[in-house]
Amino acid sequence: MVDIAFGPERGKRPDTASTSDQYLAMVRRKRMYGGILLALFIATMASGWVLADSRNAGGFWNGILNVFDFPSEVLTEAWEKRALIPGLFIDHVPSLIETLNIAAVATLLGGLAAMGLSLLATRGLARWPALIPLFRRSMDALRAIPEIVIALVLIYILGGGPVPAVIAIALHTAGALGKLFSEVAENADLKPVEGLQSVGATWSQRMWLGVMPQVAPNWLSYGLLRFEINVRASAILGFVGEGGIGHDLKLAMQWGQGRYDEVVAIFLLLFVAIVVIDRTFDSIRHRLVKGN
Amino acid sequence: MAAADISLSDQITLRFARKRLFAFALPALVLAYLVYTAVAFDLAGLAQRARMDNAAILLSDFWSHKTHITRDNRTGEVTAAVEGEAKGAYPAGTFPDWVRVAGDVTTIDLGTGHVVTYDSTGARMVVPGYGTIDIRPDGNRLLLTAPEPLPDWINASDTRVGVTTPAGRFNYTRSKVETFRYQAGWELFFFTLDSPFSGKSVTELAALALWGDRIDPARSNIGYMLSEVWTNKMWRHADVAWALFETVLMAFLGTMGAAIIALPLGFVAARNFNPLGPARFAMRRIFDFIRGVDGLIWTIILSRAFGPGPMTGALAILITDSGSFGKMFSEALENIDEKQVEGIRSTGANGLLRARFGVIPQVTPVLLSQVLYFLESNTRSATVIGAIVGGGIGLLLTQAIQTQKDWEEVAYYMTLIVLMVMAMDSLSGWLRRKLIKGE
Structure with missing residues (x-):
């Protein structure tokens, strides 16, 4: 108020009359920009869908009518043979376990690598501060390579089986978790680290005793989330490459009619496994982060 | 007092003991699990199954190419081709400068003193430090003359002789004789051999492009050059660029479509916007179902209905992500600040206006950053989904891997995929900063 009443000379006072204008x-200008952006977005989306549609083997309007053909065909056959499904469940449990094992081992190994990488790439904690950019870029590169690329190349070298999938997922996990871990570690309190340093602790002791207790709940929570993601990735890799329930699914699908009961059994098994894992881990993560 | 002290110290000791046990038991458990999986995954057998020769082929193909010099032993015709492919064949009668053809005699200089000679009686290879390997056909058999004992890099039988040296490989069978020379670099990356620009140096090309006479009178040299690169039959740059675009398109359409569909559904599933408990419950179970069924299964079902192609991939991403987005959006909507909504309500606004002016401005940054994060991770997924539905760079990659010989193309595609993902990474990071922090 004072400013307005005793402000500089007349005329330079804020013009209260035109404020609303x-x-x-x-x-209006903001709305116009928003409108232009929206129009651009809609145009991009529309032309994108048209383009994608024209490049597709079957058109959208043909396909949309057939979306339920395949599921209903599968389900009718499976319903006729429903008595066999519990038996098929049991047949495919070993490959489900293999898929879960691939995901778990990959998460463990990737998580361990991510722990090291993230600490080395965090400002204030790094062992060699000059090398921080190197570790960051290497995590970026690990994250950027899709699992399937590594898996397919490794299948050529190592032959089939679960190991290529494990390595592929673990490498990706190391990059993805490393970034998240390092974000958590950046917020860690440095006082315990300094205290440990003052009594002559080595770098690994400082990290293990000073940083780990602080970040463990969050890291564990991210690790569990990653495990959920990796279960899905491992199923997909099985479908494209080899090993696990994804591969069983591919074989059953290739057989086609006559083995749709098997397809349904595998679908159900995978669905139940994913839902159960999501549920349990969600609640564990909730408890870890919220603290009760 | 004393009793209390003892019990306190006991308690602390006990707690320490428990913690110590935990600290040792956890790594021990992890280790035990890893040992179990090592057995389950048959790690021991893996060592035998591993094909290190495949690894060597792959690594050498990643940075080098080979040129085949082949003589058909029946017709006596000699041909040269990069990677032995028709697309990379030298025009008839022309050869790389390390091959000399004079009448019946073909001399191939593999470098470092390794020389292969084809002549009318058979073929010879000179390996420095070893001697001359001489092969001549004798009826139905091959007669090999070489210093004894034969080293293990010479693989000889009655019908086939193979020699592997660091400079190159040499194969003699009754029907043909082949020499492979390995050289660094991806050959023919810009111009194939049938192009007028093939084999010219950078300065020659620059001169041609800037002031040289037109090779094709109908168009400028630089335009001709670009079109020659673009339509390169060996590396198919145009197809690859299109495939990359298709992959990004799949990710973009899928992610944005999912966000558009999930936004209204998120309102339905949010406690503070939808008083109807059963509707909320149903919506959440739908989200759970969609997420639980998983992208793989959606992809399979959709590719049955829509056939292979990028739209199928986009739809698969759209369906999978609308489940995840619905869940995340409804959570974000439940965490908003009610005051802003109340303020809008006090002006007499209806539900739609309250959502538009009270809620959307609050949640936009959260939603946008989630959408951009998904866009970035979907670029990666689109590669995998492309391999299943048959579209984009994922398809090219799996095809190149399945042929098991075009490893230089695999390396090329891998590099491009990594660059594409990194570019999308920084693009989404840039957009996030621009749109959310307003920098």
């Missing part, structure tokens, strides 16, 4: 003009 200016405000409205600003709102």
Whole structure:
């Protein structure tokens, strides 16, 4: 108030009369920009879908009518043979376990690598501060390579089986978790680290005793989330490459009619496994982060 | 007092003991699990199954190419081709400068003193430090003359002789004789051999492009050059660029489509916007179902209905992500600040206006950053989904891997995929900063 009443000379005082005009003009301009962006977005989306549709083997409008053909065909056959499904469940449990094992081992190994990488790439904690950019870029590169690329190349070298999938997922996990871990570690309190340093602790002791207790709950929570993601990735890799329930699914699908009961059994098994894991881990993560 | 002290110290000791046990038991458990999986995954057998020769082929193909010099033993015709492919064949009668053809005699200089000679009686290879390997056909058999004992890099039988040296490989069978020379670099990356620009140096090309006479009178040299690169039959740059675009398109359409569908559904599933408990419950179970069924299964079902192609991939991403987005959006909507909504309500606004002016401005940054994060991770997924539905760079990659010989193309595609993902990474990071922090 004082400023307005005793402000500089007349005429340079804020013009209160035109404030609302200016405000409205600003709102109009903002709306115009928003409108232009929206129009651009809609145009991109529309032309994108048209383009994608034209490049597809079957058109959208043909396909949309057939979306339920395949599921209903599968389900009718499975319903006729429903008595066999519990038996098929049991047949495919070993490959489900293999898929879960691939995900778990990959998460463990990737998580361990991510722990080291993230600490080395965090400002204030790094063992060699000059090398921080190197470790960051290497995590970026690990994250950027899709699992399937590594898996397919490794299948060529190592032959089939679960190991290529484990390595592929673990490498990706190391990059993805490393970034998240390092974000958590950045917020860690440095006082315990300094205290440990003052009594002559080595770098690994400082990290293990000073940083780990602080970040463990969050890291564990991210690790569990990653495990959920990796279960899905491992199923997909099985479908494209080899090993696990994804591969069983591919074989059953290739057989086609006559083995749809098996397809349904595998679908159900995978669905139940994913839902159960999501549920349990969600609640564990909730408890870890919220603390009760 | 004393009793209390003892019990306190006991308690602390006990707690320490428990913690110590935990600290040792956890790594021990992890280790035990890893040992179990090592057995389950048959790690021991893996060592035998591993094909290190495949690894060597792959690594050498990643950075080098080989040129085949082949003589058909029946017709006596000699041909040269990069990677032995028709697309990379030298025009008839022309050869790389390390091959000399004079009448019946073909001399191939593999470098470092390794020389292969084809002549009318058979073929010879000179390996420095070893001697001359001489092969001549004798009826139905091959007669090999070489210093004894034969080293293990010469693989000889009555019908086939193979020699592997660091400079190159040499194969003699009754029907043909082949020499492979390995050289660094991806050959023909810009111009194939049938192009007028093939084999010219950078300065020659620059001169041609800037002031040289037009090779094709109908168009400028630089335009001709670009079109020659673009339509390169060996590396198919145009197809690859299109495939990359298709992959990004799949990710973009899928992610944005999912966000558009999930936004209204998120309102339905949010406690503070939908008083109807059963509707909320049903919506959440639908989200759970969609997420639980998993992208793989959606992809399979959709590719049955829509056939292979990028739209199928986009739809698969769209369906999978609308489940995840629905869940995340409804959570974000439940965490908003009610005051802003109340303020809008006090002006007499209806539900739609309250959502538009009270809620959307609050949640936009959260939603946008989630959508951008998904866009970035979906670029990666689109590669995998492309391999299943048959579209984009994922398809090219799996095809190149399945042929098991075009490893230089695999390396090329891998590099491009990594660059594409990194570019999308920084693009989404840039957009996030621009749109959310307003920098």
